[in-house]
Amino acid sequence: MEVILKEDVSNLGHRGDVVKVADGYGRNYLLPKKLALEATAANKSVVEQMKESAVRRSAKEKGEAEQLLTLLxxxxxxxxxxxxxxxxxxxxxxxxxxxxxxxxxxxxxxxxxxxxxxxxxxxxxxxxxxxxxxxxxxxxxxxxxxxxxxxx
CATH class of the missing domain: 3.10.430.100 (Ribosomal protein L9, C-terminal domain)
Structure with a gap:
């Protein structure tokens, strides 16, 4: 089963990646927890928009994390x-x-x-x-x- 990741999943991939996973893992874990979407043609076009927003969001999160790093x-x-x-x-x-x-x-x-x-x-x-x-x-x-x- 191919899925598109909506969030970073350790040992699998980053947000926006299209990955191949076992059917059970996709249906029973990734999809119910809203960590991924099924990789259909319609969803793949949505992924491009998600990747653009993910890059912006990731840059913002990294900036916040670096500020927190200096405090921690x-x-x-x-x-x-x-x-x-x-x-x-x-x-x-x-x-x-x-x-x-x-x-x-x-x-x-x-x-x-x-x-x-x-x-x-x-x-x-x-x-x-x-x-x-x-x-x-x-x-x-x-x-x-x-x-x-x-x-x-």
Whole structure:
């Protein structure tokens, strides 16, 4: 099945691309989520108009992402978690935790844009990439500390 992408889909293509996908993937995922259109003759003519507007929109989004990049590169997040032996955390710091703390600081970043391969499970300092645009990636300094134990 051939479809025309309405949005960027990772590992598939960019907005406006005509791609060949499995029938089930197209019918059950891309079309219902409005990520793609069926590649008919009428839709292909609409694609040209979509590509022109997509280029303008992408340039605007990239400009906004670059402005956000300058602000985000100065951000440092600190998480305190309980630790056990060998500085190993009880629980972990996830991309949702990072996105939530960024939101508290006034940045509206979707958790899926935080490029965390696996949750942070140890104490230390990490530089976490945040994909703001397909060409713009910010790096946020995340520090995980052990919680101070209250002496009784």
């Amino acid at each position: 590169n100065d951000v440092a997040l600190v998480f305190e978690r309980r630790v056990g032996e060998n500085e190993h955390l009880f629980g972990s710091v996830t991309s949702s935790d990072i996105a939530h703390q960024l939101e508290e600081k006034g940045f509206n970043i979707d958790r899926r844009k935080v490029q965390l391969d696996e949750p942070l499970k140890s104490v230390g300092e990490f530089h976490i990439p945040v994909k703001l645009h397909r060409e713009v990636t910010a790096h946020i300094k995340v520090t995980v500390k052990g919680e101070e134990k209250a002496e009784a």
